[in-house]
Amino acid sequence: MTQKKQASERFTGFLKKFYVFLIFVFLYAPIVTLMVLSFNASKTRSKWGGFTLKWYFELFENEAILKAFSNTMIIAFLSALIATILGTAACIGIRNMKKRHQGIIMGVTNIPMLNAEIVTGISLMLLFISLGIKTGFLTVLLSHITFNIPYVILNVMPKLKQVNNSTYEAALDLGASPVYAFFKVVFPDILPGVFSGFLMAFTMSLDDFIITHFTKGAGLDTLSTKIYTEVKKGIKPEMYALSTLIFITVLILLILVNKMPDPKAKEKA
Amino acid sequence: MNKKWLATPYLFWAVAFIVIPLLMVVYYGMTDKTGAFTWENVIAITSPEHVKALMLSLLLSLISTIICLLLAYPLAMILVAKHASKTSFIVMLFILPMWMNFLLRTLAWQTLLEKNGVLNGILSFLHLPALNLINTPGAIILGMVYNFLPFMVLPIYNVLAKIDINVINAARDLGANGIQTFLKITLPLSFPGIASGITMVFVPALTTFVISTLLGGSKILLIGNVIEQEFTTASNWHLGSGLSLVLMIFVLLSMVISSFFDKDGEGAAL
Numbered sequence: 001m002t003q004k005k006q007a008s009e010r011f012t013g014f015l016k017k018f019y020v021f022l023i024f025v026f027l028y029a030p031i032v033t034l035m036v037l038s039f040n041a042s043k044t045r046s047k048w049g050g051f052t053l054k055w056y057f058e059l060f061e062n063e064a065i066l067k068a069f070s071n072t073m074i075i076a077f078l079s080a081l082i083a084t085i086l087g088t089a090a091c092i093g094i095r096n097m098k099k100r101h102q103g104i105i106m107g108v109t110n111i112p113m114l115n116a117e118i119v120t121g122i123s124l125m126l127l128f129i130s131l132g133i134k135t136g137f138l139t140v141l142l143s144h145i146t147f148n149i150p151y152v153i154l155n156v157m158p159k160l161k162q163v164n165n166s167t168y169e170a171a172l173d174l175g176a177s178p179v180y181a182f183f184k185v186v187f188p189d190i191l192p193g194v195f196s197g198f199l200m201a202f203t204m205s206l207d208d209f210i211i212t213h214f215t216k217g218a219g220l221d222t223l224s225t226k227i228y229t230e231v232k233k234g235i236k237p238e239m240y241a242l243s244t245l246i247f248i249t250v251l252i253l254l255i256l257v258n259k260m261p262d263p264k265a266k267e268k269a
Numbered sequence: 270m271n272k273k274w275l276a277t278p279y280l281f282w283a284v285a286f287i288v289i290p291l292l293m294v295v296y297y298g299m300t301d302k303t304g305a306f307t308w309e310n311v312i313a314i315t316s317p318e319h320v321k322a323l324m325l326s327l328l329l330s331l332i333s334t335i336i337c338l339l340l341a342y343p344l345a346m347i348l349v350a351k352h353a354s355k356t357s358f359i360v361m362l363f364i365l366p367m368w369m370n371f372l373l374r375t376l377a378w379q380t381l382l383e384k385n386g387v388l389n390g391i392l393s394f395l396h397l398p399a400l401n402l403i404n405t406p407g408a409i410i411l412g413m414v415y416n417f418l419p420f421m422v423l424p425i426y427n428v429l430a431k432i433d434i435n436v437i438n439a440a441r442d443l444g445a446n447g448i449q450t451f452l453k454i455t456l457p458l459s460f461p462g463i464a465s466g467i468t469m470v471f472v473p474a475l476t477t478f479v480i481s482t483l484l485g486g487s488k489i490l491l492i493g494n495v496i497e498q499e500f501t502t503a504s505n506w507h508l509g510s511g512l513s514l515v516l517m518i519f520v521l522l523s524m525v526i527s528s529f530f531d532k533d534g535e536g537a538a539l
Contacts, residue, residue: 034373093272124290126293209372228372231482
């Protein structure tokens with residue numbers, strides 16, 4: 001009886017592992033495909049023409065792709081940074097408001113996250129064009145900040161709710177200025193939320209296509225919009241090489257961060 | 270502490286870049302080229318080609334949402350049971366693919382699905398008949414499931430991870446079997462996550478124009494494609510805005526239904 005039970009448990013354990021494995025194959029199959037294609041000597045996607053590093057060398061001579069890459073990174077960094085500052089300040093302000101006002105503001109804040117991206121994109125496009133603002137770098141940056149702020153607030157707000165207000169007041173009683181007390185007492189507590197908010201905003205900006213598509217105008221290209229215009233002509237293999245490099249870099253960074261000893265774990269020990 | 274003013278810059282920002290732009294969509298949707306009020310742009314949804322696009326979008330996004338739910342729920346349960354302490358690692362595994370451009374990832378499915386593609390290569394190696402996969406509604410559903418599955422897994426995972434194990438143990442002690450415990454305890458407690466997951470998948474799937482362009486060839490038009498074309502190639506912003514308003518009704522509807530199940534925002538995705 002127990003043996004039978006053990007066997008069946010082992011079997012369901014195997015099934016579970018297999019299921020998780022299949023899902024991750026599904027999620028990562030396209031990524032592996034793109035990596036393989038970046039080493040493909042044949043220019044067409046459907047044929048394997050042998051191994052080559054050619055595209056990696058050509059990538060660094062392809063100014064259009066490099067320009068789109070730098071645009072993407074600059075917009076992602078600036079929009080995430082500005083959204084983090086605005087969003088964190090907003091969280092502190094909103095926390096000190098009446099409950100009813102908090103509810104209304106959080107409702108508005110959730111709109112860009114829950115609404116259809118195509119509607120957000122066209123609404124911003126209509127705004128910029130009717131105000132006579134020339135679409136380009138600035139309009140894309142403003143749009144990215146707009147859809148990034150909710151992700152920052154979503155990450156910072158829960159941390160702020162956990163902060164004990166008495167420690168801040170104690171710091172004030174002991175003679176600290178409000179700004180000094182905030183950065184010494186409150187900020188360290190919400191820092192993980194601020195950091196993950198920044199990271200999420202950066203990722204969202206990096207991966208955005210739809211909103212950029214509507215707000216970018218003619219002159220500017222990010223990686224996404226460049227890929228979209230290349231779809232019909234055929235994607236340049238340099239693009240596969242670039243995205244492989246980006247992916248590997250992020251993967252290595254994440255592994256390093258996870259491998260680093262957790263300072264909190266040390267404190268406990 | 271009175272620091273309300275810290276929210277002021279954001280409040281101005283939200284009014285200027287969230288509220289006013291949406292009002293502009295309403296304004297454009299309800300006026301014609303001369304600026305006179307009209308319902309025509311909204312009523313245009315009833316023309317046969319628009320109805321067809323809307324129905325197809327609704328159908329494909331519903332199917333993808335159901336598939337996502339069926340795939341994500343067991344996965345979330347397994348992950349919760351396994352790495353109770355490694356939440357950030359699991360979230361990372363789902364966010365990591367986003368660092369490879371989403372258009373490229375979706376395009377990669379072309380390579381996998383096409384006639385001489387990888388999948389058919391495997392099938393022919395196994396002496397199975399080749400499948401015609403690319404440029405079909407099925408390929409669009411696959412693209413939707415692939416792109417939006419993480420948005421279903423994460424909220425369900427979050428809600429399941431919060432369930433007190435003692436509640437489940439109590440149910441088992443009181444004689445409920447595994448299935449009863451699941452139906453009476455686990456499933457109802459996870460409704461907020463399910464509701465949030467469904468909106469997070471349904472809304473982007475309903476409104477996409479990219480996935481249908483990349484995987485559906487140019488023949489299959491979804492409502493997102495119709496709106497996108499009105500703004501880029503056809504340049505009829507009034508009609509595009511009118512159709513967007515109709516789209517927003519469906520978005521709002523799914524948000525209302527979702528918030529009914531998720532009153533405290535427990536199922537917030539990340």
